[in-house]
Amino acid sequence: MKDLPLVVLLASVLATAAPLIIAALGETITEKAGVINLSLDGSLLLAAMLAFVTSYETGSLLLGFGVGALTGGAIALLVGIFGIYLGQLQVAVGFALTLMCRDLAYFLGNPYSRLQGPQLLAWKIPLLGDIPVLGPLLFQQPLVVHLGLLLIPLSWWYLYRTGRGLELRAVGENPQAAYTRGIDPRRKQLLYTLAGGLLVGIAGAAFSLGIKPGWGRPQGIEGIGWIALAIVIFGGWHPVKVALGALLFAFLQVVGISLQGIWPGVPAQVFQVAPFPLMILALLLVNLLQRQGIKQWLERRPALALLLHQVQGAPPRALGRSFHPD
Amino acid sequence: MRVELQRIHKRFGPHHVLKGIDLTVDTGTIHGLVGENGAGKSTLMKILTGYLSRSGGRILLDGVETEFANPAVAARAGIGMLYQEPQDFPPLTVLDNFIVGRESQPGTGWKDPRRRLAQLADEVHFRLDPEAVLNKLTVGERQQLEFLRLLGREARLLILDEPTTGISETQKARLFQALRHIRDQGRTILLVSHKLEEVSALCDRVSILRHGQVMGEEDAPFHIPRLLELMFDAVPSTTPAYTPHTPGAELLCFRNVSSPGERTGLWDCDLSIACGEVIGLAGLAGSGQGLFLKLAAGLSHPSQGQIWFNGQQLQGMGYPQFKHLGGCYLPANRLEEGLISGFTVLDHFALATNSSRSRARQLAMDAIRQFNIRGQPESPVESLSGGNQQRLLLSLIPTDARMVLLENPTRGLDVGSARWVWDYLRHQYAAGGVVVFSSAELDEILSVADRILVFFNGHVVRNLPVNQADYHDVAAAMTGS
Numbered sequence: 001m002k003d004l005p006l007v008v009l010l011a012s013v014l015a016t017a018a019p020l021i022i023a024a025l026g027e028t029i030t031e032k033a034g035v036i037n038l039s040l041d042g043s044l045l046l047a048a049m050l051a052f053v054t055s056y057e058t059g060s061l062l063l064g065f066g067v068g069a070l071t072g073g074a075i076a077l078l079v080g081i082f083g084i085y086l087g088q089l090q091v092a093v094g095f096a097l098t099l100m101c102r103d104l105a106y107f108l109g110n111p112y113s114r115l116q117g118p119q120l121l122a123w124k125i126p127l128l129g130d131i132p133v134l135g136p137l138l139f140q141q142p143l144v145v146h147l148g149l150l151l152i153p154l155s156w157w158y159l160y161r162t163g164r165g166l167e168l169r170a171v172g173e174n175p176q177a178a179y180t181r182g183i184d185p186r187r188k189q190l191l192y193t194l195a196g197g198l199l200v201g202i203a204g205a206a207f208s209l210g211i212k213p214g215w216g217r218p219q220g221i222e223g224i225g226w227i228a229l230a231i232v233i234f235g236g237w238h239p240v241k242v243a244l245g246a247l248l249f250a251f252l253q254v255v256g257i258s259l260q261g262i263w264p265g266v267p268a269q270v271f272q273v274a275p276f277p278l279m280i281l282a283l284l285l286v287n288l289l290q291r292q293g294i295k296q297w298l299e300r301r302p303a304l305a306l307l308l309h310q311v312q313g314a315p316p317r318a319l320g321r322s323f324h325p326d
Numbered sequence: 327m328r329v330e331l332q333r334i335h336k337r338f339g340p341h342h343v344l345k346g347i348d349l350t351v352d353t354g355t356i357h358g359l360v361g362e363n364g365a366g367k368s369t370l371m372k373i374l375t376g377y378l379s380r381s382g383g384r385i386l387l388d389g390v391e392t393e394f395a396n397p398a399v400a401a402r403a404g405i406g407m408l409y410q411e412p413q414d415f416p417p418l419t420v421l422d423n424f425i426v427g428r429e430s431q432p433g434t435g436w437k438d439p440r441r442r443l444a445q446l447a448d449e450v451h452f453r454l455d456p457e458a459v460l461n462k463l464t465v466g467e468r469q470q471l472e473f474l475r476l477l478g479r480e481a482r483l484l485i486l487d488e489p490t491t492g493i494s495e496t497q498k499a500r501l502f503q504a505l506r507h508i509r510d511q512g513r514t515i516l517l518v519s520h521k522l523e524e525v526s527a528l529c530d531r532v533s534i535l536r537h538g539q540v541m542g543e544e545d546a547p548f549h550i551p552r553l554l555e556l557m558f559d560a561v562p563s564t565t566p567a568y569t570p571h572t573p574g575a576e577l578l579c580f581r582n583v584s585s586p587g588e589r590t591g592l593w594d595c596d597l598s599i600a601c602g603e604v605i606g607l608a609g610l611a612g613s614g615q616g617l618f619l620k621l622a623a624g625l626s627h628p629s630q631g632q633i634w635f636n637g638q639q640l641q642g643m644g645y646p647q648f649k650h651l652g653g654c655y656l657p658a659n660r661l662e663e664g665l666i667s668g669f670t671v672l673d674h675f676a677l678a679t680n681s682s683r684s685r686a687r688q689l690a691m692d693a694i695r696q697f698n699i700r701g702q703p704e705s706p707v708e709s710l711s712g713g714n715q716q717r718l719l720l721s722l723i724p725t726d727a728r729m730v731l732l733e734n735p736t737r738g739l740d741v742g743s744a745r746w747v748w749d750y751l752r753h754q755y756a757a758g759g760v761v762v763f764s765s766a767e768l769d770e771i772l773s774v775a776d777r778i779l780v781f782f783n784g785h786v787v788r789n790l791p792v793n794q795a796d797y798h799d800v801a802a803a804m805t806g807s
Contacts (some may be wrong), residue, residue, distance in 0.1 A: 183426075
């Protein structure tokens with residue numbers, strides 16, 4: 001850590017975390033509406049590949065991001081049609097799509113392997129970028145970092161402060177009741193599955209046009225989709241906590257690399273996999289808190305109860321179950 | 327709003343559930359709709375709210391023929407329904423629940439929902455904290471909120487489905503007061519219930535449904551025996567079909583048992599059941615008898631009190647241990663809970679007896695012969711008829727069981743099969759043990775049981791030997807009067 005100033009460390013944590021934040025928030029929105037889109041890992045790869053190829057051929061980063069977003073949206077549309085309207089098991093549809101999209105990305109992207117293409121670079125905002133500490137941290141970053149950071153309050157505000165967000169959550173909790181109140185649950189679910197998919201697609205593009213530039217096999221983001229899915233659970237389906245989960249994961253990744261220099265004895269993998277046991281522990285905690293006995297025990301310890309209440313997050317009740325008006 | 331239903335029919339596949347219902351509800355009245363479980367009340371209401379489509383007939387609102395494609399259309403027409411199971415969103419706050427769906431509904435005051443909610447609550451004297459999370463509220467409070475929400479979007483016809491299930495006496499009084507209040511404002515109320523005491527206290531007029539048909543209409547003041555007569559089938563002979571065994575030692579004992587759960591919970595249950603008894607549990611569906619059976623089987627644990635079976639306390643005992651002690655529980659949902667769909671008859675014997683396939687085949691063949699099951703050892707259980715599934719379940723009970731708990735054991739069986747089931751159960755188990763069963767058919771209980779327990783709203787309200795039970799008294803007790 002001696003040769004790595006804290007600001008540089010944190011700046012790279014933010015840069016690493018940004019696409020993960022975008023993908024995980026996209027999935028949070030989808031899952032809050034009661035739909036589970038399990039295709040994230042494949043979606044990210046396919047969107048990354050198509051975004052890179054588009055930018056490489058046209059030279060336009062914007063087009064690349066657009067194509068990436070549309071790719072994520074198109075896959076989400078499939079999840080929506082099969083999982084919401086045709087009543088297929090959402091998990092099965094998502095899983096099949098994950099595998100299909102991954103192989104499709106490798107197969108179609110093969111001619112573009114290991115090529116030098118356009119890349120989204122850090123953009124130093126005039127004046128703001130010169131502020132000490134905050135400048136390098138926030139205002140000398142690629143635009144996706146700003147997008148990711150903006151999405152956190154934005155998605156929170158949408159979910160918890162708007163009428164539409166309230167309907168979104170209502171549908172995810174009890175589509176039946178929403179239906180009796182005149183809301184079409186399936187249309188809402190399709191809409192938010194698409195919205196989530198677009199964000200996942202943007203995240204895919206952010207990888208191949210930014211953090212892990214270029215295309216190849218392996219691309220280097222394999223598994224990230226599963227981590228995003230896990231982070232949604234880790235964050236208890238709350239956008240702010242989900243984003244914190246993504247930041248924690250990125251932090252451990254970055255620190256893992258720099259700590260390796262200090263303690264060469266400890267394998268880097270230890271730091272890389274640390275988020276997983278942490279997440280399992282958090283899940284265990286959340287589940288234990290639902291137990292009657294634990295609840296009673298906690299009632300006598302209000303301070304601890306309050307603290308644990310913060311980590312607790314219940315899944316939307318209708319998550320993964322498709323709604324059928326009978 | 328004046329509502330006219332004309333010759334409403336509803337068929338679910340081969341089942342003809344509503345057979346030409348005619349019903350007229352006048353503006354500014356509280357109209358009761360009573361009937362046994364399965365009489366078709368809920369189906370009729372779901373059609374009126376646009377939740378279900380009808381197979382035939384017309385609906386007229388204020389004389390205009392109306393068509394509802396979905397609940398949103400019905401809501402816009404001014405029809406609001408308070409469902410028996412609250413249709414709300416437990417993790418959201420009271421205020422959020424109040425707001426959800428406002429875009430698709432008419433009504434004023436949405437600009438400031440918080441004030442609107444407070445104003446409505448004041449009007450009918452309900453007290454709700456708008457920031458409270460619904461999870462922390464009682465069923466009664468959640469219902470009050472739904473009620474206010476429907477008032478807020480100016481429902482002119484308010485349908486209430488069993489509104490007093492699971493709510494306290496004070497909440498009930500408050501609800502009734504509010505209902506009278508809004509009736510006097512000119513709203514129309516349709517009250518679906520099988521609690522005659524409440525219906526007669528509240529309604530101006532009552533229609534009685536039985537087997538999908540209107541059996542009659544009565545105006546207030548009501549004569550309850552007359553309603554009972556229309557509600558239930560003709561009073562059957564209640565002479566017990568069997569001579570009772572002499573009760574022996576105590577086998578099952580509930581000591582001050584209270585437990586939340588199901589719809590009503592079970593409260594202050596204190597009783598003892600002796601060897602040689604056949605106990606029938608009567609009550610309208612979801613009055614606590616299902617929970618009683620689950621508690622007796624150790625599948626659910628009481629929050630208070632103790633349950634003893636065969637000299638052992640059930641608390642902390644798993645079902646295998648319960649079975650080892652000689653207990654057995656047969657749930658009502660044969661295919662969902664009792665049998666394993668996709669498995670054959672033979673597979674079930676192999677599983678139940680933990681024996682080799684050839685031995686299991688022998689057992690299956692024996693059972694098919696002895697229990698007269700129409701099927702082969704290789705038949706998948708879902709291909710058997712309901713009656714044969716029940717016979718298979720009975721054949722799987724260990725012959726040395728000391729306590730057999732059955733939920734609606736003869737549901738869906740014809741008279742002959744039911745008779746066979748009872749002959750078998752009484753012969754095989756009642757002599758040296760107990761048989762406890764619930765049934766929706768009161769006459770079945772009165773003819774095959776030795777003792778009857780009547781459940782109402784989570785309480786045991788009668789505990790009598792059947793030869794001392796009076797049909798009318800029991801029917802009245804079931805409906806809380």
